[in-house]
Amino acid sequence: MSRLQKKLTALKQAGKTALIPYITAGDPNPKATVALMHLLVEKGADVIELGVPFSDPMADGPVIQKAVERALTHNVSLDDVLEYVRVFREQDTETPVVLMGYLNPIEAQGYEAFANAASSVGVDAVLTVDMPPEESAGYLEALQSAHLDRVFLVSPTTPDNRLSAVNEKGSGFVYYVSLKGVTGSKELDVEDVAQNVNRLRSSLTMPMGIGFGIKDETTAFEMAKIGDAVIVGSALVKLIEANQSKGSYDIHLAIGEKMTEFRDALDRADTLKGQE
Amino acid sequence: MKMDFSKFPDEHGHFGPYGGVFAPETLMAALEQLKNEYALVKNDPGFLKELAEDLQNYVGRPTPLYYAKRWSEQLGGGKIYLKREDLNHTGAHKINNTIGQALLAKRLGKKRIIAETGAGQHGVASATVAARLGLECVVYMGADDVVRQAPNVARMRMLGATVVPVTSGTKTLKDALNEAMRDWVTNVDETFYIIGTVAGPHPYPEMVRDFQTIIGRETKQQALQHENKLPDVLIACVGGGSNAIGLFHEFLADDSVEMYGVEPAGLGLETGQHAAPLCKGKPGVFHGNRTYLMQDENGQILGTHSISAGLDYPGVGPEHAWLKEIGRVNYVAIDDEEALQGFRDLTRFEGIIPALESSHALAYATKLAPTLASDKMIVVNLSGRGDKDMNTIAQIEGIEF
Numbered sequence: 001m002s003r004l005q006k007k008l009t010a011l012k013q014a015g016k017t018a019l020i021p022y023i024t025a026g027d028p029n030p031k032a033t034v035a036l037m038h039l040l041v042e043k044g045a046d047v048i049e050l051g052v053p054f055s056d057p058m059a060d061g062p063v064i065q066k067a068v069e070r071a072l073t074h075n076v077s078l079d080d081v082l083e084y085v086r087v088f089r090e091q092d093t094e095t096p097v098v099l100m101g102y103l104n105p106i107e108a109q110g111y112e113a114f115a116n117a118a119s120s121v122g123v124d125a126v127l128t129v130d131m132p133p134e135e136s137a138g139y140l141e142a143l144q145s146a147h148l149d150r151v152f153l154v155s156p157t158t159p160d161n162r163l164s165a166v167n168e169k170g171s172g173f174v175y176y177v178s179l180k181g182v183t184g185s186k187e188l189d190v191e192d193v194a195q196n197v198n199r200l201r202s203s204l205t206m207p208m209g210i211g212f213g214i215k216d217e218t219t220a221f222e223m224a225k226i227g228d229a230v231i232v233g234s235a236l237v238k239l240i241e242a243n244q245s246k247g248s249y250d251i252h253l254a255i256g257e258k259m260t261e262f263r264d265a266l267d268r269a270d271t272l273k274g275q276e
Numbered sequence: 277m278k279m280d281f282s283k284f285p286d287e288h289g290h291f292g293p294y295g296g297v298f299a300p301e302t303l304m305a306a307l308e309q310l311k312n313e314y315a316l317v318k319n320d321p322g323f324l325k326e327l328a329e330d331l332q333n334y335v336g337r338p339t340p341l342y343y344a345k346r347w348s349e350q351l352g353g354g355k356i357y358l359k360r361e362d363l364n365h366t367g368a369h370k371i372n373n374t375i376g377q378a379l380l381a382k383r384l385g386k387k388r389i390i391a392e393t394g395a396g397q398h399g400v401a402s403a404t405v406a407a408r409l410g411l412e413c414v415v416y417m418g419a420d421d422v423v424r425q426a427p428n429v430a431r432m433r434m435l436g437a438t439v440v441p442v443t444s445g446t447k448t449l450k451d452a453l454n455e456a457m458r459d460w461v462t463n464v465d466e467t468f469y470i471i472g473t474v475a476g477p478h479p480y481p482e483m484v485r486d487f488q489t490i491i492g493r494e495t496k497q498q499a500l501q502h503e504n505k506l507p508d509v510l511i512a513c514v515g516g517g518s519n520a521i522g523l524f525h526e527f528l529a530d531d532s533v534e535m536y537g538v539e540p541a542g543l544g545l546e547t548g549q550h551a552a553p554l555c556k557g558k559p560g561v562f563h564g565n566r567t568y569l570m571q572d573e574n575g576q577i578l579g580t581h582s583i584s585a586g587l588d589y590p591g592v593g594p595e596h597a598w599l600k601e602i603g604r605v606n607y608v609a610i611d612d613e614e615a616l617q618g619f620r621d622l623t624r625f626e627g628i629i630p631a632l633e634s635s636h637a638l639a640y641a642t643k644l645a646p647t648l649a650s651d652k653m654i655v656v657n658l659s660g661r662g663d664k665d666m667n668t669i670a671q672i673e674g675i676e677f
Contacts, residue, residue, distance in 0.1 A: 055576040056445065056562065058454040059300040059461065065444055077574040103298060103561045108575030130298045130561065134288065153301035157464060162304065180302055181462040 004047065004096040004124040004149050004172045008207045008228065011046060015274050017224040017266045019044055020209060021259065022100065022233030024051035024067035025084055026076030028244040028251075033084045035248065036255065041095050043256050044263030049127075049231060052081050052101030059129045061184035063234040066241060078105040078114070082121045089122035096124040098151060098172075103131045103139075111139050115146035125149035125172045133165040140169055153177050154204070156196050163203040173207040173229060176200065181212065184234030188213040190222045197226050217265040224269035232262055279602070281528040284595070289478020289565075292601060294594035299477045299564045302461045311479045313384055318486060323379065330375050331490060334408075335365045337372075339491075341498035341655070347625040354509065354648035356641055357502065358628070358658040359495050359523065368631065368660030369491060369519045370401040374470055376487035378405035381468035388412040388463065391470045392456040394421055394449035394515070395586030395633060396428025397660055398472030403437035413437040416455040418448035421585045428664045446579040449515075449589045453563055473516025474593030477564030481593050488522025495655055496526050503653050509644065510535045512657035513636040514554065514607065515587035517596045519659035528604060537596060538640045540582035541609035551580035553592050554600050554607040562590070567597040583612040583668070584632035586660075614639040616672065619662065631660035632668065 001009070011018050021040045025033050037048055053071040057064060078101075085097055099118065106114050106128065118126065126148055131139060133152060143150050149172030154163070157180065166174060178193045179185055197208060210223045211231030223230045239254040289295045299307060317323040331337040339360045348356045361369040374391075381389055389411050393399030399415040406413035415432055419441040422429050432439050445451035453476075460469045474481045474488070499507050510527060512520035514537040527533040542550035550556065553568040560569040562577060570578040570590035582588045599605040610618070615632060618639030622630050630638060634657070641656045648654070662669070670677060 056450065056454050058457045058563070059302075061458070062444075069444075072576065075574075077576075079574075104569070104571065104577070105575035107560050107566075108571065108573065129300055130564070132297065132299065132301060132304055135296050135298055155300075155302040155304075157302055157305040159305055159308075177302060180464055182458045185462065 002124060002147065002149050002172065004098070007046060007096050008173060012207065012228060016270050017227065018046040018209070018229035019263055019266050020047045020049050020229050020231040021045050021236055022049040022051060022231060023236060023240070024053060024064060024071055025081040026053055026071030026074055027067040027237065028070050028240055030074050030076055030080060032248060032251070034087045037088045038092065039252050039255060040259060041092060043259035045095065045259070047096045047098060047229070049098045049100050049233070050081065050085065052078055052099055052105060054102040054105060057102065059182055061182040061234060063184045063238050063241065067237045078109055082117055082123070085123050086121035097122065098125040098127055099123055100127045101129070103128050111142035115142040115148055119146035119148055123148060125151050127151040127153070127175060129153065133169045136169060151175055154200060156180055156192065160203060163200065167205050170206060173209045174204050175231065176208050176210045176227065177212045178210050178223065179213045183212055185213050188219050193223065194226050217261045220262050220265040221269050224266045225273065230262070230266060281525070284598070285478065285482050289482065291595045291598035294559070294567050294597040295478060295481055295565050297477045297564065298561045298566065300461060302464060306464045307477055307479070309384070313380060314479050314483050317380065317383065327376055327379060331372065335371050335375060336363065337490065338494045339363050341495055341502060343502065344626050347621065348645065350625055351642055351645045353646040353650065354644070354652035354654045355650070356645055357507070357653065357655045359491060359655055361491060361519065361657060361659045362628070362630065362634070362661035366397070366401050366404050367663060368397040368401070369488060369522060370398040370472060371404065372490055372522065373472065373484050373487040373518065374398070374401040374405045377468070377470045377483070378409055381411065381470070382409060384468060386466060386468035388414070388467045389470050390414045390416070390456050390459050390467055391472060392416045392449065392452040393472065394418070394452070394588055395584065395631070396421070396425040396432065396664060397586060399437070399439070400428050400431050400435070402470050403432040403435035406437060407435045414459065415439050416442050416452040416459070418446070418452050419443045420447040421449065424668060425585050425664055426667060448580070449585070450577065473518040474521050474595060475516045475563060475565060475567065475591055481565065481595055484518055485521045485525060485595065488518050489525045491519065491522035491657065492524065492526030495523060499653065499655065505653065506530055506533055507655040508532070508534065508652045509648070509654040511538060511637045511641050511644070511654065513538045513587060513633050513659065514592060514596060515540070515551070515589050515633065516591070517593040519657050521593060521595055523655070523657045524605060535605040536640055536644070537605050537607045538636045539607060539609045540584060540587040540615070540636055541611035542581040542583070544611055545609055549581040550609065551582045551588050551590065552609045553590060554596060555609045559597065565594045567594040568592055568600070583615060584636065586631070586633040587636065608640060610636040610639045618642060619669065628658070629662040630658055631662050632665045634659045
């Protein structure tokens with residue numbers, strides 16, 4: 001079992017919902033990332049999702065687009081992101097790290113070269129937004145032989161007949177996109193998510209993380225009642241944007257507070273689930 | 277073994293290693309639906325009849341194949357014919373495709389269409405068919421292009437479309453496409469996305485090509501009428517590549533026909549300030565398909581430069597990537613200055629004001645024609661008219677409105 005699978009299994013057995021925060025690597029600058037990763041863990045992150053900057057993030061909303069632009073003003077590359085993970089692993093060998101991004105930077109490096117490099121620095125899983133299971137030949141084998149988990153997205157529009165490919169080719173967890181839209185969108189329909197997740201659960205063999213549009217304690221609490229993991233991104237990245245001119249102390253303070261809110265919301269949901 | 281070009285793409289949208297469906301999960305079901313619906317209609321006599329009638333009575337097809345006698349004699353050498361796509365309703369080849377996709381949108385019961393546009397020709401063609409069918413229309417356009425193609429922005433708005441200036445990234449066509457994708461992901465149930473070129477996820481490269489092949493089919497017949505033979509050379513400009521594939525596809529199996537796709541060299545291929553992925557880029561994955569891209573060593577997509585907004589795009593349709601690889605089509609480049617000269621030449625020698633996009637193809641003809649014997653027949657796809665470029669040209673030439 002991989003570090004990611006072990007972690008999620010242990011949490012499940014303990015009746016806990018996994019908190020998975022997302023930040024864009026290199027945002028607001030390359031020096032910030034490793035310290036932020038440690039902060040996230042300290043404030044209750046179970047898994048870290050680290051965004052790989054790409055010039056054209058077509059599935060992301062304005063908040064993450066701007067984060068990517070900030071990182072790219074420093075020319076943060078996929079190699080740089082792997083270096084941040086390597087440094088993070090010098091102090092933290094427990095917390096799984098999932099890279100999230102778009103395919104082209106990985107294509108440019110070559111599937112095998114990338115998979116081997118990622119695995120050797122301590123990356124645990126890869127989620128590539130524009131790589132559906134159908135196109136994943138070669139890519140999957142490379143990740144698999146480097147012992148990296150493959151996280152795929154499932155959305156409200158995913159028909160049942162595509163789920164078997166996700167079961168077959170994915171591993172670690174399934175990332176359920178909780179709404180039709182880009183990251184950080186506003187409207188999250190709790191009823192709708194619950195219905196869809198229940199429909200999907202019967203067909204999927206992996207834990208389900210829920211992300212896109214979880215912006216506060218209330219939505220985090222509701223999603224924790226439904227899913228195995230809650231993924232929060234834009235809500236944190238927004239705080240980096242708001243505090244970037246003040247410096248890393250203020251960024252850490254704001255992110256720390258927000259993470260504590262999310263952790264509390266998940267813990268409350270877990271208590272409730274435990275009583276049922 | 278002889279290649280059967282009608283067999284491409286395969287059922288998954290692949291042209292050799294290029295093409296495919298590299299799309300976010302939320303769009304996969306919509307793309308599957310589009311693929312299935314398109315497979316149903318493409319051989320359906322009822323659909324094809326409606327399309328043919330629209331092309332004849334609304335678009336004004338067939339467009340003439342015109343012998344540019346004075347210009348040919350001036351250059352000396354081959355005989356240059358112009359396929360007059362500039363005479364289509366709305367002024368470019370783009371409407372061949374939007375008419376077809378709009379019929380599909382109607383069949384699928386979609387109430388809203390979205391489009392991306394660079395030069396604004398595809399935006400105008402989309403706004404036009406939307407007005408005719410009573411559909412809501414939103415057009416995404418790079419903020420820089422909104423300025424340099426102002427007449428087309430006004431036309432779209434008059435037609436009732438909402439034009440959204442896109443201020444992210446490089447503020448040009450690629451960013452407009454990103455934003456249209458984001459809209460589609462958000463409003464996928466009620467929205468039909470009319471992509472304007474032969475790029476994007478399958479089935480778009482195949483579908484847009486099929487709607488544009490009317491250009492080549494007419495050209496073949498007309499060449500036989502004029503010269504009693506097939507053309508010796510075809511020339512078309514390539515941004516995403518829809519007018520080029522529209523002209524070329526019908527002739528791919530005719531070995532005697534040489535083809536040139538002309539990319540924009542901008543300020544010069546050696547300067548990096550261009551939009552010529554086939555000449556200078558390398559393969560990657562972008563906007564839903566694998567193809568040649570302008571990218572840096574880290575896989576980041578590069579900003580592009582061309583005097584013509586319609587060619588200012590870092591990718592290219594996957595079928596072109598494949599035709600390059602198998603050597604069937606030659607891809608060359610023409611810079612801004614040469615394109616401007618092509619524009620001036622056609623205007624002064626033939627009284628036809630071409631679009632700056634098409635001027636790239638014309639400029640390549642001025643290089644090639646003098647090297648050919650006088651019995652050689654060259655067809656240049658005059659993909660659009662230059663009305664939209666009046667501001668740009670007037671500024672360069674110092675003409676006041």
